[in-house]
Amino acid sequence: MPDTLIRRRDLSFLLHDVLTVSQLTHAPRYAEHSRETFDAAIDAAYRLAEEQFAPHNRAGDSREPELVDGQVQLIAPVGRALKAFADAGFLAATFGEADGGMQLPRVVANACWALFKGANVATDTYATLSIGVANMIDAFGTPRQRERLLPALLSGRFFGTMVLTEPHAGSSLAEITSSAAPTGDGRYRIKGNKIFITAGDHELGENIIHLVLARLPDAPAGVKGISLFVVPKFREDGSTNDVSLAGLIHKMGSKGTTSAMLNFGERGECIGELLGQPHQGLACMFQMMNEARINVGIASSALACAGYLHSLAYARERMQGRETPDPRSPQVAIVKHADVRRMLLAQKCVAEGGLLLCLHGALLSDLHDVAPSAAERDNARLMLDLLTPVIKAWCAKHGTLANSLAVQVHGGYGYTREYAVEQFYRDNRLNSIHEGTDGIQAIDLLGRKVGMASGGAMQALGAQMAATITEARDVAHLTAAPEPTRAAHWATQLEQAWVALESTTQTLLALLPHEPRRALAHASLYLDTFGHTVVAWMWLRQALAAIRLLGTAQGDDIPFLRGKLAAAHHFFHAELPMAMAAHAVLRSLDPALAELDDAWL
Structure with missing residues (x-):
């Protein structure tokens, strides 16, 4: 397999030789798995990432989503890649067999997903958010919500989003003013304006399930008064749900993922259902936000890996300069120059060190669920809580710096769109703003x-x-x-x-x-x-x-x-x-x- 994303040997080394993930097969949930099944999942992910995601990465960057006659248009390969992703079972990778899933440990699933992020982070984002919404429905949904929504989300028929930010509030969620008024039948009328909603609108599936933060009429002020609502783009009967697209936002990177301004309830007809308990919306949403923060770290590290491998290949091929002062001596590949080696090693340190940190975090999540003793489970939870902001922010910052070095290794060519590293840098730069x-x-x-x-x-x-x-x-x-x-x-x-x-x-x-x-x-x-x-x-x-x-x-x-x-x-x-x-x-x-x-x- 070509090393254009993350070295396949490196994933094997990190998972089996450093993290020894086979230890998880002692837990009943993973007892039917083995090193062979874990490796088979990663091999399948590598092939799919190379064949379906990587080929349109540049096209998705150069041909951004467009709003045509009120509908979002994406390039066709995005939909094909996501269908292949769903058909291969990667949307349901961590779900149990009863839900049609692979029942993979999170650490192995995240190793698989890292390959898609490195190949095409913009297309992968649609899948990542849908997985997060499915996890939220699974954790907090009623039996009826699970029955109605989970199969559709895990099969790729429905997609999902997290809808938090409002124009006046920014990152300060305590300031949100979107409202939810009871209709008398257990549902709510949602009204409000949201901004920077990643994957907020598209035509990739039959429906989009928005998870929306809003306030009930009796809500206390601040974050303790926020509730969480399931708000589909289309109702069960197929009619529109008064969720309107106010416009698309054009970003410096990850251009193939829509970023939307959404208005809920302009006609007073946007209907949602409560997810979880009243006034506990932010506590529920933190599950998805923390999951998303780990995903940001993995995406940053995967893009750093991709940039490193591209710049390493270029440095081995690009002939420039000589090893001696003699102008008659032959030119050498720039990988022979000390400063280029410094930049390559610095990238390797960030990319492979950050990736292991992210996978370690995923393993902690697994151990929190299946470790044999309560003390081990508690320790895993504490360490994951502690490391989550580090996984997100350190990898985002230094992954971008690594991509900057990849550009520099390419010299003047790295600053042009003819080489992939320029896009990797722009795509990664967004990760310092994502999820806080x-x-x-x-x-x-x-x-x-x-x-x-x-x-x-x-x-x-x-x-x-x-x-x-x-x-x-x-x-x-x-x-x-x-x-x-x-x-x-x-x-x-x-x-x-x-x-x-x-x-x-x-x-x-x-x-x-x-x-x-x-x-x-x-x-x-x-x-x-x-x-x-x-x-x-x-x-x-x-x-x-x-x-x-x-x-x-x-x-x-x-x-x-x-x-x-x-x-x-x-x-x-x-x-x-x-x-x-x-x-x-x-x-x-x-x-x-x-x-x-x-x-x-």
Whole structure:
């Protein structure tokens, strides 16, 4: 299989050699699965992504959705790809056999879905949102809602959206004013205006199921007064449901996915059903939002992988410059130049380190459901809650930076639309705004997550890191070979980074109750430092797996594993130290940003 998306060997390495996902087959839910069935699903996803998604990625970017006679028109391959996706069972990948699903663990399903995101994130988004809506109906729907909607969503007949943002409110959901008035028969009349609704309108299926945040007449102010409603574009009898498309928004990237302005109830005839309990809409929606945040991290990492592999291929083919001052010496491929190698290694660190972090998060979600003991399940939930904002924001920021390096490796050609890396950069740049800005994720991490459960989440994460550090030192004691010795050195660096992060965290948490603006002023820098520390852990785990395998490796596996060790070295030598320098800034508790007068800007 060509390596144009994510290296197939890398997915196998991350899933089986680092995360050992076969452990999940001991749980009754996954007992009928095996490494072979997991690999078969990934192979099928790879073929489908290559054959149905990748070929129209450029066309979807250059021929954006159009509004013609009141209907959205997309290029034809989008619908064909999504039908193939649904027919292959990937919409229902994590659902049980009773619902027609593959009953895959989330970690394996996310590895499959990463391939589609890397191949064509715009087309994949329609499927991703539909999966999220199906999960919401499954978790919170009534038996009637499940019976009516789940089969249609999982078969690709219906698509779905999450409808949160309003023009005046932006990311502040406490300010939404959309209303839901009871009709007297258990349903509600929905009225309001929503904006930036991804996949908000199209003609890909028979219906679109909107999950809409709105307020009941007796709703308290703020987020505690928000309820969640199922609002279909078409009613069961096929009639329109007073959901109108006010216009399409044209973005810098992911252009093949519609972004819509939607008006609900302009004629007073938009009917919806409550999903979950009254005034608990945001609590319900957080399930889909957190799932979406993991998806953003995976999309960012997949695009970073794609950009890396494209720029690596270009660097191996592009002849420019010489290795000696002699002008008569032959030109060499630019991969021979040190700065190009630096840019390639930096991309590899972000792409493959971020991807493992995302898959680790998906595995935590699985373990929260099926781990044998209550303590293990609780620890998995705590760590997933802690890591979710990091998975979203660190991968979004650094995935985009990796794509910027991919453009630079191409030189002047990278800035043209003739090469795919220019689109990867634009597509990835949107991920810092998706599902809450990076800054919002940073405030969530520092303001809520690191202190939750009296610091229990941090303690659980620290314990797992400590186990990896001990393993690295134990391996080094067994042999004097250079690779284990280096891993032991990296373990010491990781230990120092974690101690520094704990100290910084305690300093900021002590200030938080008294001066929250000052404590949170550099929250984004804190998340970045936190993310680098966690990704360093991901790279130490990859390095240890590579060391274990090198003793028996043959053929192409040897350079693959050597590449893992080279990337680990680069991350610990060049990337982690830069993050460590941020602790002095964070611990200074500088009040300048909190006290800044906007007249000075």
